Amino acid sequence: xxxxxxxxxxxxxxxxxxxxxxxxxxxxxxxxxxxxxxxxxxxxxxxxxxxxxxxxxxxxxxxxxxxxxxxxxxxxxxxxxxxxxxxxxxxxxxxxxxxxxxxxxxxxxxxxxxxxxxxxxxxxxxxxxxxxxxxxxxxxxxxxxxxxxxxxxxxxxxxxxxxxxxxxxxxxxxxxxxxxxxxxxxxxxxxxxxxxxxxxxxxxxxxxxxxxxxxxxxxxxxxxxxxxxxxxxxxxxxxxxxxxxxxxxxxxxxxxxxxxxxxxxxxxxxxxxxxxxxxxxxxxxxxxxxxxxxxxxxxxxxxxxxxxxxxxxxxxxxxxxxxxxxxxxxxxxxxxxxxxxxxxxxxxxxxxxxxxxxxxxxxxxxxxxxxxxxxxxx
Amino acid sequence: xxxxxxxxxxxxxxxxxxxxxxxxxxxxxxxxxxxxxxxxxxxxxxxxxxxxxxxxxxxxxxxxxxxxxxxxxxxxxxxxxxxxxxxxxxxxxxxxxxxxxxxxxxxxxxxxxxxxxxxxxxxxxxxxxxxxxxxxxxxxxxxxxxxxxxxxxxxxxxxxxxxxxxxxxxxxxxxxxxxxxxxxxxxxxxxxxxxxxxxxxxxxxxxxxxxxxxxxxxxxxxxxxxxxxxxxxxxxxxxxxxxxxxxxxxxxxxxxxxxxxxxxxxxxxxxxxxxxxxxxxxxxxxxxxxxxxxxxxxxxxxxxxxxxxxxxxxxxxxxxxxxxxxxxxxxxxxxxxxxxxxxxxxxxxxxxxxxxxxxxxxxxxxxxxxxxxxxxxx
Numbered sequence: 001x002x003x004x005x006x007x008x009x010x011x012x013x014x015x016x017x018x019x020x021x022x023x024x025x026x027x028x029x030x031x032x033x034x035x036x037x038x039x040x041x042x043x044x045x046x047x048x049x050x051x052x053x054x055x056x057x058x059x060x061x062x063x064x065x066x067x068x069x070x071x072x073x074x075x076x077x078x079x080x081x082x083x084x085x086x087x088x089x090x091x092x093x094x095x096x097x098x099x100x101x102x103x104x105x106x107x108x109x110x111x112x113x114x115x116x117x118x119x120x121x122x123x124x125x126x127x128x129x130x131x132x133x134x135x136x137x138x139x140x141x142x143x144x145x146x147x148x149x150x151x152x153x154x155x156x157x158x159x160x161x162x163x164x165x166x167x168x169x170x171x172x173x174x175x176x177x178x179x180x181x182x183x184x185x186x187x188x189x190x191x192x193x194x195x196x197x198x199x200x201x202x203x204x205x206x207x208x209x210x211x212x213x214x215x216x217x218x219x220x221x222x223x224x225x226x227x228x229x230x231x232x233x234x235x236x237x238x239x240x241x242x243x244x245x246x247x248x249x250x251x252x253x254x255x256x257x258x259x260x261x262x263x264x265x266x267x268x269x270x271x272x273x274x275x276x277x278x279x280x281x282x283x284x285x286x287x288x289x290x291x292x293x294x295x296x297x298x299x300x301x302x303x304x305x306x307x308x309x310x311x312x313x314x315x316x317x318x319x320x321x322x323x324x325x326x327x328x329x330x331x332x333x334x335x336x337x338x339x340x341x342x343x344x345x346x347x348x349x350x351x352x353x354x355x356x357x358x359x360x361x362x363x364x365x366x367x368x369x370x371x372x373x374x375x376x377x378x
Numbered sequence: 379x380x381x382x383x384x385x386x387x388x389x390x391x392x393x394x395x396x397x398x399x400x401x402x403x404x405x406x407x408x409x410x411x412x413x414x415x416x417x418x419x420x421x422x423x424x425x426x427x428x429x430x431x432x433x434x435x436x437x438x439x440x441x442x443x444x445x446x447x448x449x450x451x452x453x454x455x456x457x458x459x460x461x462x463x464x465x466x467x468x469x470x471x472x473x474x475x476x477x478x479x480x481x482x483x484x485x486x487x488x489x490x491x492x493x494x495x496x497x498x499x500x501x502x503x504x505x506x507x508x509x510x511x512x513x514x515x516x517x518x519x520x521x522x523x524x525x526x527x528x529x530x531x532x533x534x535x536x537x538x539x540x541x542x543x544x545x546x547x548x549x550x551x552x553x554x555x556x557x558x559x560x561x562x563x564x565x566x567x568x569x570x571x572x573x574x575x576x577x578x579x580x581x582x583x584x585x586x587x588x589x590x591x592x593x594x595x596x597x598x599x600x601x602x603x604x605x606x607x608x609x610x611x612x613x614x615x616x617x618x619x620x621x622x623x624x625x626x627x628x629x630x631x632x633x634x635x636x637x638x639x640x641x642x643x644x645x646x647x648x649x650x651x652x653x654x655x656x657x658x659x660x661x662x663x664x665x666x667x668x669x670x671x672x673x674x675x676x677x678x679x680x681x682x683x684x685x686x687x688x689x690x691x692x693x694x695x696x697x698x699x700x701x702x703x704x705x706x707x708x709x710x711x712x713x714x715x716x717x718x719x720x721x722x723x724x725x726x727x728x729x730x731x732x733x734x735x736x737x738x739x740x741x742x743x744x745x746x747x748x749x750x751x752x753x754x755x756x
Contacts, residue, residue, distance in 0.1 A: 054521070054522060056520040056521075056523070089520040089521060091519075091520055093508060098481050098484035098485050098488060098490070099481055100481065101481075102480035102481065102509065102511060103476050103477055103478065103479075103480065103511065105511070106476035106510075106511030106512060107476050110476060110512065112476070126520075128510075128517075128518065128519060128520055129510065129512075130471060130508040130509060130510040130518075131480065131508060131509050131510070131511065132484075132506075132507065132508040132509070133480060133481065133483070133484030133509065134484060134488065134507075139506075140506065140508075141469075141506060142434040142467040142469055142504075142506055143432070143434075143467060144432060145434070
C-alpha cells in the first residue's frame with residue numbers, strides 16, 4: 001500500500017513547484033527551510049501508528065503565522081498519510097499568538113490568499129482545519145490527541161524577557177547575569193513547551209521542530225562568517241543613543257524576546273533521564289543543524305554586477321525589517337507620538353541600508369537552524 | 379454524581395451576573411436570547427453519552443463572532459459536563475467566516491477582552507479552545523467528533539443571494555419568484571448544514587440552534603405589532619432612489635443575504651422520514667418560538683418621560699446599524715468613492731433616526747427566535 005518516499009504522486013510535485021511561485025521574496029528563506037524539512041515530516045508520516053477506529057489523524061503547526069510557508073510541506077505529509085490510511089480523516093490545527101492574523105490563515109487555506117488557488121484543503125477530501133490563538137508554551141490540545149506536531153522558526157521566542165540587555169539588543173551579544181537570565185528563561189520555556197507537546201501527543205506520535213539556533217561552529221542567523229547582523233543592529237542603535245536621538249533607557253529597553261539555543265541546549269531535556277520531559281516519554285530521534293544562504297545575497301552575487309550595491313541594499317533590508325521592526329518601535333518611550341517613533345525607526349533602517357549600499361561585502365542574513373525530530377514512546 | 383440543573387455552583391451564578399456587566403448595550407439582546415437557551419444546553423449536557431475512554435468531550439459554537447455573547451452559557455454547560463464526567467477534558471471549537479475577527483475571540487477567551495478577566499477558559503482546568511474560519515454550510519469537523527453543537531442568531535444567513543428583490547431589501551418583503559428563490563436557497567442551505575452537523579455529531583450528540591425566524595403569529599425581527607423595521611428600511615431606501623440619491627440598480631442590488639424560516643420550514647427535514655437529514659439520523663427533540671423585547675425600547679418606556687424622543691432614537695439606531703450597514707454600503711455602485719458611500723449611508727440612518735425621534739410610537743427591534751433542539755440517534 002505504501003509508496004516509497006521519493007515516489008510521491010506527480011500532482012504533489014507539480015503543486016510544490018507551482019506553489020513556490022506564489023511566495024513573496026520576503027518569505028523565501030523560511031520556505032526553503034521548511035522544504036528542507038519535508039523529509040522529516042514524511043518520516044513522521046511513515047511511522048506514526050494507525051489511529052483508533054473512527055478517529056482522525058491530527059496534525060498541528062505551532063507558531064504557524066498565515067500558514068503560507070508550510071502549506072506545501074503539509075500537503076506532502078497529508079498525501080503520504082492518506083496513502084497509508086486511505087479511509088482516515090485528517091485534521092490540522094494551526095497555532096499562533098492571539099494577535100495573529102487568522103483571517104489570512106483561513107483565506108490562504110481556502111485558496112483566496114498568497115498560497116494560490118490550490119491548497120491541500122481545496123484539493124484533498126476529508127481534511128479539516130482549525131486554529132488556536134494561544135501561545136505554545138502551554139498545552140493547547142487535549143491529552144493524546146496529536147499524531148504529528150510541527151514548528152518552523154517560531155520557538156526561539158521566549159514567553160517574556162527576564163531582564164534588559166545593557167550594551168546590545170539581542171542575547172547573542174549579552175554576557176554575565178543577563179545572558180544567564182535569558183538562558184534560564186529559555187530553558188524553562190523549552191522544557192514547558194516540550195512537556196505540553198508530550199501531553200498532547202499520542203504514544204508513537206512525532207514532533208518535528210526547526211528552530212533558529214547556534215550551530216557547532218557558533219554560527220547563527222546573520223552571523224555566518226561575514227558581518228554580524230545583530231552587532232550591526234546594536235551598533236546603529238547605539239549610535240542613535242550617542243547622538244541623543246534615543247535615550248539610554250530606550251536603548252536598554254530594546255531587546256529581542258528571543259533565545260538562540262545550542263544543539264546541546266535543545267537536546268538536554270531529551271537526553272537527561274531525570275528530566276520531566278524524558279520521564280513523560282519524549283525521546284530524541286535526530287538532531288542536526290543546517291545553514292541556508294540568504295536568498296537576497298544569492299541574487300546579488302548571481303547578478304554579477306548587473307545589480308548595483310544600492311539595489312541590493314534596497315532588496316535586502318525589508319526582510320530584516322519585517323521581523324525586527326516591532327522590537328525597536330517597542331523599545332521607544334511610550335511618551336513619544338507614534339509618528340515620531342516611526343521616523344526614528346525609518347532613520348535606523350535607512351542607516352542600515354546606507355551602510356550596506358556603501359560596502360555590501362559580508363552582508364547576508366543566512367539562516368542557521370537546528371532540525372529536531374522527537375517521538376513519544378510511552 | 380449529577381447535580382440538579384437548578385443547583386449549579388454558586389461561582390457560576392456569580393460569574394454570569396458579573397459577566398453581564400461587561401456586555402455592551404449593543405449586544406444585550408443577543409445575550410438575553412442565549413441566556414434564555416442555557417436550559418437547552420444544560421439539557422444537552424445532561425443527556426450526551428460518556429465519551430470513549432481517553433477522548434475529550436467536544437463542543438462547537440457555529441457562527442460565534444467574538445464569542446462574547448455565548449461565554450456565560452458555555453460556562454454553565456461546561457460546569458455541568460465536568461460535574462458528570464470529572465476526569466474528561468473538554469474542547470470548544472468556535473466557527474465563523476474567514477473574515478471574522480478571531481483575535482478578538484481568543485483575547486476574549488483569555489480574559490483580555492469584552493468578556494472581562496474571568497472566562498471558562500481562565501477559570502476551569504482542562505478546557506481547550508480552537509476556531510475554524512470556514513462557513514457552516516459545509517462540514518467543519520471530522521466525522522463523529524462532536525458532542526454538542528450550538529448556534530445562536532447566525533443561521534438565517536444564506537450562502538448566497540439567489541436573485542435580487544425588486545421592491546424591498548429583505549425576503550420578508552419579497553413575493554412571487556423572488557420569494558420562491560430565496561425559500562429554495564434557504565431550504566438547501568438548511569438541509570446541507572444539518573447534514574454536515576449530523577456527520578460531525580457522535581451518536582447521542584445534540585444540536586441546540588437558536589435562529590431568527592417567523593413565529594406562528596407571523597412575527598419576526600422588528601415586526602411584532604408596531605412599525606415594521608424592514609419595511610422602514612425599504613421605504614427610506616426607496617425614497618433615496620426616488621430623489622436620485624441612489625440609482626434603481628443600486629436599490630435592486632440591496633438585499634440582505636438572509637432568510638427567516640418558519641417553524642414548519644425549520645422542522646421539515648427533521649420530520650420528513652424520506653429526507654437525507656432524517657435518514658442520516660438527526661431527530662427533532664423540541665421546537666419553540668420566543669419573543670424578546672427590544673432592550674432600547676424597554677429602557678425608553680421605563681424612563682417614563684425622563685428620556686427624550688431624540689435620546690431614544692440616538693440610542694436605538696446604532697443596534698440596527700451594526701448588522702445592517704454593510705448591506706446598504708454593498709448595494710451601492712463600486713464606482714462611487716468610499717467617502718460618498720459613507721455619506722449616503724450616514725444620511726440613510728440619520729433619516730431613520732429622525733423618523734423615530736419625530737414619533738417613537740411602535741419603533742422597537744424585538745427579537746423573534748425559533749429554538750430548536752436535535753439529537754443524532756444513529
